[in-house]
Amino acid sequence: MQNHISDLYNQVINEHRKYPRNKGLIEGYKTLHLKNPSCGDDVTIQVNVKDNVIVDVRHDGTGCVICCSSASVMSEVLMGKTVEEANEIIDDFYELIKGNMPEDEDRLEDAIVYVNIHNFPPRAKCATLAWRAAGALLLGDEGEQEDE
Amino acid sequence: MDKLLDVKKDFPVLKYHPELAYLDTGATALKPNCVIDKMNEYYNNYGVNVNRGVYQLSYQATLEYEETRTVTAKFLNAKEKEIVFTKGASNGLNMVALGYGRYLLQEGDEIITSELEHHSNVLPWMEIAKENKCILKYVDLDSTGRITVEAFRKVLSPKTKVVALTYVSNVMGYITPIKEIIALAHEVGAIVVVDAAQAVPHMKIDVKALDCDFLAFSAHKMMGPTGFGILYGKYKHLKQMHPIEFGGDMIDIVEKFDAIPKDPPFKFETGTPPVAEAIAFKAAIEYIESIGYENIHAHEQALLAYAREKLKDIPGITIYNPTAETAIITFNINKAHPHDAATIFDEHHVALRAGHHCAQLITKWLECVATLRACIYIYNDYQDIDQFVEAVKEAAAYFEEW
Numbered sequence: 001m002q003n004h005i006s007d008l009y010n011q012v013i014n015e016h017r018k019y020p021r022n023k024g025l026i027e028g029y030k031t032l033h034l035k036n037p038s039c040g041d042d043v044t045i046q047v048n049v050k051d052n053v054i055v056d057v058r059h060d061g062t063g064c065v066i067c068c069s070s071a072s073v074m075s076e077v078l079m080g081k082t083v084e085e086a087n088e089i090i091d092d093f094y095e096l097i098k099g100n101m102p103e104d105e106d107r108l109e110d111a112i113v114y115v116n117i118h119n120f121p122p123r124a125k126c127a128t129l130a131w132r133a134a135g136a137l138l139l140g141d142e143g144e145q146e147d148e
Numbered sequence: 149m150d151k152l153l154d155v156k157k158d159f160p161v162l163k164y165h166p167e168l169a170y171l172d173t174g175a176t177a178l179k180p181n182c183v184i185d186k187m188n189e190y191y192n193n194y195g196v197n198v199n200r201g202v203y204q205l206s207y208q209a210t211l212e213y214e215e216t217r218t219v220t221a222k223f224l225n226a227k228e229k230e231i232v233f234t235k236g237a238s239n240g241l242n243m244v245a246l247g248y249g250r251y252l253l254q255e256g257d258e259i260i261t262s263e264l265e266h267h268s269n270v271l272p273w274m275e276i277a278k279e280n281k282c283i284l285k286y287v288d289l290d291s292t293g294r295i296t297v298e299a300f301r302k303v304l305s306p307k308t309k310v311v312a313l314t315y316v317s318n319v320m321g322y323i324t325p326i327k328e329i330i331a332l333a334h335e336v337g338a339i340v341v342v343d344a345a346q347a348v349p350h351m352k353i354d355v356k357a358l359d360c361d362f363l364a365f366s367a368h369k370m371m372g373p374t375g376f377g378i379l380y381g382k383y384k385h386l387k388q389m390h391p392i393e394f395g396g397d398m399i400d401i402v403e404k405f406d407a408i409p410k411d412p413p414f415k416f417e418t419g420t421p422p423v424a425e426a427i428a429f430k431a432a433i434e435y436i437e438s439i440g441y442e443n444i445h446a447h448e449q450a451l452l453a454y455a456r457e458k459l460k461d462i463p464g465i466t467i468y469n470p471t472a473e474t475a476i477i478t479f480n481i482n483k484a485h486p487h488d489a490a491t492i493f494d495e496h497h498v499a500l501r502a503g504h505h506c507a508q509l510i511t512k513w514l515e516c517v518a519t520l521r522a523c524i525y526i527y528n529d530y531q532d533i534d535q536f537v538e539a540v541k542e543a544a545a546y547f548e549e550w
Contacts, residue, residue: 008491039487039503040517062517064485120491 008120012113013069020068022075025060030142034133036125041067045133047078054078054086057134064126070114071130077109083138090135097124149530150450153443156527158435160184167497169532174318174476174523175501177349177371180435186428187373198423199397212427217413219430220378223437224363225354230386232379232413233426237345238268240364240379241312243416244341245272248362248389249310252339255281257309260338262287262295263509264317264324269343270509273312287313289513292471293320297328308338315347315363319510319521320469321476323347330359339385345369349525350448350474352441355380372432373425379416386412393418444526448475451524451533458537464544468514475524481540484547486518492546493520496539498532 025031029046036042041063048056057078059071074093078086085107092102093111099118102108117127156162158180162170170178190212198210221228234240249272253259259273259282277284285308288299295313304311311333315326330340339361344353349370355363362385366377381389391398391409398418401408409415436444452475459467459477467479481489490502501521504511511519522536 004495009488041487042517064487066488120494122494123487123491126487 007116008123009065010113012073012110013065016069016072017065020059020072022056022058022079023060023072025058026056029056029058030137032133032137032142034129034136036063036067036129039064039126041126041129043067043071043130043133045071045130045137047134047137049083049138052083054081054083059130063129066114066117066123066126067129070111070127073110073113074130074134077111078134087135087138090131090138093131094128097127149454150446152450152529153439153447153526155180155439156529158182159527162527165497169496169498169528169535171498171500171522171524171528171532171536173349173369173525174346174505174521176368176374177525178527179371179373179432182435183372183428183431186431187424190424190427195424197420209423209427213421213423216426216430219433223433224378224380225356226380227383229411229413230355230380230383232381232386232416233421234364234377234379234416235375235422236366236368236377237266237343237364238366240362240377241268241341241343242272243379243392244362244364244381244389245276245312247392247416248385249273249276250280251388251390253277253280253282253309256307257282258285258305258307259283259310259312260285260287260300260303260308260333261312262314263289263513264293264295264320264322265312265314265507265509266318266343266345267506267508269312269314269341273310282309283307292322293317293469293510293513294322295324295329297325297332300329301332304332304336304338306336308333308336310341311338312341312343314343314345315353316344316350316474317476317507317510318346319476319478319505319507319519321346321472321474321478322469323351323473326360327358334359346474349436350441350444361385367425367429367432370432371435372429373422375422376425376429381412383412386416389416391415391418395419439526447526448524451475451528451530452477454530455522455524455533455537458533459540462537462541462544464548465540468516468519477522477524478519479522479540480516480519481543481547484543486520488547489520489543492543493536493539496535496542498522498536498539500536 029048031046033044043061046058057075159178161178194205194208196205198213217228217231220231285303333340342360342363344365348365363380368374395418398415400410464482486502503518
């Protein structure tokens with residue numbers, strides 16, 4: 001199958017690129033800075049959890065369209081979820097990126113737009129960078145990390 | 149259009165991928181049949197260890213292996229004993245900093261390098277500068293990003309002990325006026341370490357004429373095997389240089405509390421080496437010599453001029469090195485992050501590099517997060533450039549509309 005660039009950059013991704021949601025950091029939140037040194041993608045993610053519920057997700061950074069839009073989409077998807085739900089959604093997202101449709105695809109909400117990434121394997125890292133930072137934050141990691 | 153070399157047929161990867169426009173030679177060059185065949189010859193015909201066995205096959209393997217030293221010495225106009233086999237340019241440059249610089253440099257001594265360097269010619273010296281309390285100085289680049297003799301004079305001082313510079317920048321494609329710099333450095337008694345990884349695929353190097361103290365490069369960027377490289381060093385320096393690895397083969401006599409290493413170059417070569425790679429490297433040298441650097445240069449320049457002419461009318465792109473002497477085009481699609489652009493190139497089967505090219509300092513100097521880099525080499529043709537230019541046009545137009 002011939003992949004085309006428009007399969008990758010669809011309307012939702014473009015919307016989030018132009019008008020990122022929940023962008024900008026808030027002092028006092030648990031913060032993780034993650035970067036992919038080979039291409040320069042560089043994101044900082046914050047997750048604020050109260051009574052086991054994610055009440056805020058913030059992001060900031062620089063990088064390609066896939067990386068930045070994915071951070072924005074993620075911030076909306078994870079907002080209001082319990083920590084357990086969020087972890088499951090993050091796992092579903094990793095599966096989606098590998099080309100495996102999760103059982104409950106509705107749960108991914110707008111993140112489903114990255115369904116075609118598996119046809120562009122070099123871009124999988126771009127799509128998952130923010131999600132890995134959020135996943136690590138929910139596990140209790142904080143600070144600086146370099147993606148491998 | 150100028151007539152080009154006709155060598156595409158020598159490269160099996162291009163036969164296997166006829167659609168591919170390979171413009172990532174700066175990362176690694178493709179290998180011709182003669183190099184691959186030579187590697188297979190070793191594994192098929194006499195695949196035993198070198199420098200050890202007293203049987204016939206080991207002797208044959210050792211002869212083939214050592215012949216590479218002879219061929220390399222002639223190639224560089226050096227003596228055989230000045231040719232150290234390494235794992236690659238990074239390994240060779242580290243050997244000089246950690247095995248020579250570390251013992252030579254005193255507190256307050258100065259090391260000169262530049263923002264054009266590949267990480268492997270800056271980071272080892274940064275490390276030694278911290279360890280020995282030396283001062284790391286950077287040559288000011290001119291407005292185009294070049295190292296000039298004038299700028300070098302400004303940072304050179306009687307305290308300068310080491311000058312570590314690239315011969316050809318892997319991002320900008322500029323040729324450093326290294327011969328003049330070496331002469332000036334020697335006037336103050338400094339040694340000069342040349343990173344020739346991006347030079348040796350494209351231009352003749354004569355270490356005697358340059359009078360450099362050390363010079364390192366990798367085999368794989370000049371169509372040889374991966375995991376192998378050369379460090380040239382003046383013999384008087386090699387005698388002073390300490391090994392950074394110890395073990396089998398590099399040692400002469402071992403007692404319980406002391407050991408005497410072999411003479412250079414062997415004291416720097418421990419463990420079983422990449423034998424097939426070393427043997428096949430001479431096939432890469434012979435291949436380059438059979439084509440001739442003049443013809444390589446003419447081919448690259450013809451394609452570079454053709455590409456520049458076609459790119460100049462495309463709106464929405466920035467070329468950072470429009471005056472480079474070697475055939476590297478470093479650019480960006482103005483409205484696209486290089487990784488987004490790279491996906492369009494991939495769709496067009498154009499292989500090029502997107503990122504900081506292991507040279508973050510020059511990427512920062514350019515005030516970019518990353519750049520795209522297209523490198524032209526002997527197996528490229530006009531069709532490859534057309535394919536590349538089409539991809540540039542599509543990427544620029546696609547992201548322009550966003």
